[in-house]
Amino acid sequence: MTKKQKTFRPKARLARGLRDERGAQIAAERKMLETIGTVFERYGFELLNTPAFEYADALGKFLPDQDRPNEGVFSFQDDDEQWLSLRYDLTAPLARFVAENYDALPKPFRRYQWGSVWRNEKPGPGRYREFMQIDADTVGAANMASDAEMIAMMAECMEVLGIARGNYLIHVNDRKILDGVLETVGMSAGDSEFEKRRLVVLRAIDKLDRLGPDGVELLLGKGRRDESGDFTEGAGLSSEQIDAVMAFTRSGTVDRQKVCDRLAQSVGESRIGLQGIDELRRIDAYLTALGLNSDRVIFDPSVVRGLGYYTGPVWEVELTIETQGEDGRMTRFGSVGSGGRYDNLIKMFKGVEVPATGCSFGVSRLYAALEHLGQVRADEQKGPVVVLVMDSERLADYQVMVKELRDGGIRAEMYMGAGGMKAQLKYADKRRATLAVIEGADERGRGEVTLKDLKLGAQKATEISDNVEWRSGDAAQTSVPRAKLIDGVKQILARYDGA
Amino acid sequence: MTKKQKTFRPKARLARGLRDERGAQIAAERKMLETIGTVFERYGFELLNTPAFEYADALGKFLPDQDRPNEGVFSFQDDDEQWLSLRYDLTAPLARFVAENYDALPKPFRRYQWGSVWRNEKPGPGRYREFMQIDADTVGAANMASDAEMIAMMAECMEVLGIARGNYLIHVNDRKILDGVLETVGMSAGDSEFEKRRLVVLRAIDKLDRLGPDGVELLLGKGRRDESGDFTEGAGLSSEQIDAVMAFTRSGTVDRQKVCDRLAQSVGESRIGLQGIDELRRIDAYLTALGLNSDRVIFDPSVVRGLGYYTGPVWEVELTIETQGEDGRMTRFGSVGSGGRYDNLIKMFKGVEVPATGCSFGVSRLYAALEHLGQVRADEQKGPVVVLVMDSERLADYQVMVKELRDGGIRAEMYMGAGGMKAQLKYADKRRATLAVIEGADERGRGEVTLKDLKLGAQKATEISDNVEWRSGDAAQTSVPRAKLIDGVKQILARYDGA
Numbered sequence: 001m002t003k004k005q006k007t008f009r010p011k012a013r014l015a016r017g018l019r020d021e022r023g024a025q026i027a028a029e030r031k032m033l034e035t036i037g038t039v040f041e042r043y044g045f046e047l048l049n050t051p052a053f054e055y056a057d058a059l060g061k062f063l064p065d066q067d068r069p070n071e072g073v074f075s076f077q078d079d080d081e082q083w084l085s086l087r088y089d090l091t092a093p094l095a096r097f098v099a100e101n102y103d104a105l106p107k108p109f110r111r112y113q114w115g116s117v118w119r120n121e122k123p124g125p126g127r128y129r130e131f132m133q134i135d136a137d138t139v140g141a142a143n144m145a146s147d148a149e150m151i152a153m154m155a156e157c158m159e160v161l162g163i164a165r166g167n168y169l170i171h172v173n174d175r176k177i178l179d180g181v182l183e184t185v186g187m188s189a190g191d192s193e194f195e196k197r198r199l200v201v202l203r204a205i206d207k208l209d210r211l212g213p214d215g216v217e218l219l220l221g222k223g224r225r226d227e228s229g230d231f232t233e234g235a236g237l238s239s240e241q242i243d244a245v246m247a248f249t250r251s252g253t254v255d256r257q258k259v260c261d262r263l264a265q266s267v268g269e270s271r272i273g274l275q276g277i278d279e280l281r282r283i284d285a286y287l288t289a290l291g292l293n294s295d296r297v298i299f300d301p302s303v304v305r306g307l308g309y310y311t312g313p314v315w316e317v318e319l320t321i322e323t324q325g326e327d328g329r330m331t332r333f334g335s336v337g338s339g340g341r342y343d344n345l346i347k348m349f350k351g352v353e354v355p356a357t358g359c360s361f362g363v364s365r366l367y368a369a370l371e372h373l374g375q376v377r378a379d380e381q382k383g384p385v386v387v388l389v390m391d392s393e394r395l396a397d398y399q400v401m402v403k404e405l406r407d408g409g410i411r412a413e414m415y416m417g418a419g420g421m422k423a424q425l426k427y428a429d430k431r432r433a434t435l436a437v438i439e440g441a442d443e444r445g446r447g448e449v450t451l452k453d454l455k456l457g458a459q460k461a462t463e464i465s466d467n468v469e470w471r472s473g474d475a476a477q478t479s480v481p482r483a484k485l486i487d488g489v490k491q492i493l494a495r496y497d498g499a
Numbered sequence: 500m501t502k503k504q505k506t507f508r509p510k511a512r513l514a515r516g517l518r519d520e521r522g523a524q525i526a527a528e529r530k531m532l533e534t535i536g537t538v539f540e541r542y543g544f545e546l547l548n549t550p551a552f553e554y555a556d557a558l559g560k561f562l563p564d565q566d567r568p569n570e571g572v573f574s575f576q577d578d579d580e581q582w583l584s585l586r587y588d589l590t591a592p593l594a595r596f597v598a599e600n601y602d603a604l605p606k607p608f609r610r611y612q613w614g615s616v617w618r619n620e621k622p623g624p625g626r627y628r629e630f631m632q633i634d635a636d637t638v639g640a641a642n643m644a645s646d647a648e649m650i651a652m653m654a655e656c657m658e659v660l661g662i663a664r665g666n667y668l669i670h671v672n673d674r675k676i677l678d679g680v681l682e683t684v685g686m687s688a689g690d691s692e693f694e695k696r697r698l699v700v701l702r703a704i705d706k707l708d709r710l711g712p713d714g715v716e717l718l719l720g721k722g723r724r725d726e727s728g729d730f731t732e733g734a735g736l737s738s739e740q741i742d743a744v745m746a747f748t749r750s751g752t753v754d755r756q757k758v759c760d761r762l763a764q765s766v767g768e769s770r771i772g773l774q775g776i777d778e779l780r781r782i783d784a785y786l787t788a789l790g791l792n793s794d795r796v797i798f799d800p801s802v803v804r805g806l807g808y809y810t811g812p813v814w815e816v817e818l819t820i821e822t823q824g825e826d827g828r829m830t831r832f833g834s835v836g837s838g839g840r841y842d843n844l845i846k847m848f849k850g851v852e853v854p855a856t857g858c859s860f861g862v863s864r865l866y867a868a869l870e871h872l873g874q875v876r877a878d879e880q881k882g883p884v885v886v887l888v889m890d891s892e893r894l895a896d897y898q899v900m901v902k903e904l905r906d907g908g909i910r911a912e913m914y915m916g917a918g919g920m921k922a923q924l925k926y927a928d929k930r931r932a933t934l935a936v937i938e939g940a941d942e943r944g945r946g947e948v949t950l951k952d953l954k955l956g957a958q959k960a961t962e963i964s965d966n967v968e969w970r971s972g973d974a975a976q977t978s979v980p981r982a983k984l985i986d987g988v989k990q991i992l993a994r995y996d997g998a
Contacts, residue, residue: 009847009848009850010554010556010557010559010847010848011556011557011848012557012594012595012596012597012598012599012848012849013554013557013595013599014550014553014595014599015550015552015553015554015557015577015581015583016577016579016581018550018552018553019550020547020548020549020550020596020600021547021548022545022546022547023545023546023547026546026547026548027546041910042905042908042910042911043905043910043912044882044883044910044911044912044930046521046522046880047521047522047525047526048519048520048521048522048525049519049520049525050519051513051514051517051518051519051629052551052585052615052617052629053514053517053573053629054513054514054517055509055512055514057509057510058509058510058511058512058514060509074552074575074583075575076573076574076575078514078515079619080515082514084514084573086551095511096511096512096513097511097519098511099511100511100512100513101519105929106926106929106930107916107926108914108915108916108926110912110915116551118551120578130550130551130552138915140915140916141915141916142917143891143894143915143917145894145895145898145913145915146915148898149898149913149915152902285895286894286895286898288895289895289896289898289899290898290899290902291902348508348509349508349509349510349511350511351508381545383543384543392642395642395644395785396644396784396785396787396788397788399644399647399648399785399788399789400788400789403651403789403790406541406542409541411540411541411542411543412541412543413542413543413609414644414648415607416607416609416637416639416640416642416644416645416648417606417607417639417640418641418642427605427606427607430604430605431543431605
């Protein structure tokens with residue numbers, strides 16, 4: 001059998017769930033990252049870069065009972081058959097880095113990092129398979145002061161980025177308290193089923209926002225069938241257990257100490273539960289000392305975070321401003337960042353517990369928030385000055401003109417295509433050029449150049465068909481002696497300074 | 500049969516051929532990239548980001564007669580069985596981007612981009628499988644002025660980065676001339692074997708630096724066996740053909756016009772060869788007009804570049820300063836960047852020819868050059884001010900102190916670990932802290948804080964065993980009223996300003 005011969009012309013297309021970004025957006029996002037980085041630096045965090053991919057097992061994405069890495073990550077095999085995975089967050093590579101360089105590092109180790117992460121998940125609107133995160137973590141710090149510091153630092157980032165107090169709210173909870181609640185209703189860490197069911201419970205509570213209490217109760221119990229008919233297996237709790245969990249999620253209120261008092265009732269004598277409450281009380285004390293009151297940070301037992309590895313305090317930074325949802329209704333903008341304590345992650349490598357806490361902003365999400373608030377604008381950069389090519393035999397002369405402009409600190413370029421006057425003007429327009437420099441035979445004869453203000457001339461430009469008409473007595477254009485090129489250009493550019 | 504049960508503790512290790520980078524180096528590299536970016540911007544190039552991976556066929560890495568992508572790239576299959584590959588350079592994704600967005604883009608399209616690329620190759624010393632490039636390209640420009648501009652821009656980058664004129668040299672050649680030479684000795688593009696042999700010839704000449712003329716002659720002929728015994732198949736040229744090619748590579752000299760004259764003799768009547776010489780003559784004229792003489796740019800027929808896709812001018816930026824090679828002998832630092840014209844690459848998608856030219860700096864290589872020249876230093880950042888924890892019940896007070904320092908613009912942190920005085924001093928030392936703030940019970944009783952200049956005290960610090968001894972009458976430490984904390988810290992920091 002012979003294969004059918006294909007004519008081979010690949011289609012130029014982005015891979016599924018990915019995107020390109022252009023100048024203005026990149027610059028604005030980078031500025032935002034730098035602002036956050038400056039805050040992180042002031043808090044004593046040090047920059048780290050790790051590679052894009054790691055051994056799958058070093059990322060915790062290789063289960064010993066399977067012969068390939070988890071779904072959810074992009075993985076490939078090296079020459080030597082070892083599995084490699086693209087990082088899906090910045091925390092797992094940090095754990096690898098710390099474990100690998102443990103003895104040489106200052107302890108605690110405070111690092112920040114930003115970069116792309118990749119998720120092999122179903123893409124959707126605004127949901128890409130490559131996206132950027134910026135994280136800060138303190139590794140080797142067991143005390144709650146380091147968690148409180150993370151929370152305070154995230155609040156400071158919000159304000160430095162121009163998100164006013166009152167427009168954001170940080171919701172804090174402690175995983176240990178939920179463990180305590182589960183213990184009081186007969187589920188405890190000794191139970192072999194506990195870990196698995198606990199994660200189902202966490203994920204159920206994590207959906208409170210989206211599904212409401214009724215939906216979550218189904219997920220805590222037998223399970224839930226969604227509108228599409230898909231069935232999600234539940235945690236299998238009894239109705240008494242469900243009531244206890246739901247009561248726990250409703251324990252929130254504005255007064256942090258009052259939340260702790262209420263929670264104390266939910267955990268009874270549970271050692272782990274009481275420890276969780278003690279953690280929150282300490283965090284409250286540190287935050288209060290730093291002046292972070294409940295207008296910025298509340299204790300909210302409905303926030304649990306879906307990830308398995310958190311062991312203590314967890315939090316989410318919510319933008320409280322309203323925005324129109326896909327269904328047209330106004331909803332809160334929602335989460336732009338989060339964090340929590342993960343005392344067991346590095347243990348995977350080291351065998352011993354290395355306490356750690358960290359925080360992470362979703363860069364696109366935060367950028368969208370700032371854009372929504374008018375705090376950033378992906379201003380289309382003003383285009384370069386375009387020197388038109390009036391005579392293709394004189395490219396060298398035009399290039400020298402461009403060089404003079406650049407040496408004078410002016411962003412400039414010669415038109416590099418093969419088009420005529422119309423194409424060149426269209427090009428200058430697409431480049432958002434402020435002005436064009438023209439030196440045809442006429443100008444050269446007079447020892448002059450014509451400077452065309454393209455913004456002033458924008459209305460007329462589309463109507464123009466004739467070279468001569470275009471250059472005749474238009475207010476948008478002036479002639480200056482060739483020797484005064486730089487001054488003339490600067491004068492016109494000055495009309496739009498700061499515009 | 501049951502699988503043997505493994506105890507599962509992954510080893511924390513970087514994947515093969517990859518590396519981590521720490522703060523100072525990252526910051527210095529980023530500054531270099533920004534400097535280059537500023538030059539590119541002034542030349543009118545616009546920033547673009549493309550994703551880390553693409554469909555393998557869209558990168559030109561999927562051969563129709565095979566069922567998986569080329570070796571040399573990292574590839575994996577998506578859910579829908581399509582092959583994805585990590586980008587191995589920034590040119591292939593640009594070609595995809597331009598083809599995909601052709602109608603909407605200004606033409607010519609001038610973009611620059613920097614980011615990681617990945618090569619599935621054997622790693623070696625200083626040779627990583629993930630590395631960074633910064634590229635600028637003009638797509639849609641057929642004239643040699645755009646190539647000359649690239650060359651001029653690379654020269655300007657070198658000088659803006661602090662590499663003095665005379666320490667670098669740009670070697671330019673034109674692929675068409677070699678084609679002309681081959682044509683004169685009976686090999687021409689009509690020949691079905693031509694493309695394959697031509698690439699072998701290019702790769703052979705590309706090794707002149709490393710193998711010398713004798714080695715290259717073997718590779719042009721029957722082939723060459725290296726020291727390890729590996730045999731590399733040759734291009735199979737006759738000795739007359741080899742002589743012609745070798746004569747071509749020796750046509751270089753300082754005078755650019757003289758090189759063109761010599762080359763004109765090598766290509767005879769070959770149309771393609773004469774076209775190549777015309778291209779070089781134009782580039783010479785543009786460069787001369789821009790003031791770039793043969794102290795900065797020479798024509799050098801021994802430079803051909805190994806890549807298949809170049810169609811006209813090619814060039815390499817060489818650092819001419821000497822450095823000690825691995826064998827202890829002094830050698831030239833070598834290539835830090837390169838570029839060339841590739842008029843057929845976008846044709847792969849569009850069917851029509853879209854002329855393009857571009858340049859690329861290897862970021863690590865260029866950084867190493869700047870480091871070698873003393874133009875950059877990965878200065879270890881001065882550490883933060885460390886507030887020591889003298890009483891673990893008073894963390895909130897110490898945090899408030901840290902907050903005051905930060906609010907005063909001082910990089911500061913509280914010690915977050917659980918260690919005693921010795922561990923805390925060791926920590927401050929590893930962090931390269933300039934000073935430590937100490938407020939024990941004594942100080943608090945007096946309403947004071949002790950400021951310890953860690954640089955002054957560095958010599959003594961290792962000898963200290965006793966808390967009291969350490970704080971007694973040391974010139975390196977002073978006490979200030981608690982209310983004067985900021986002023987006191989600033990005074991000590993001022994001792995090392997600019998250090």
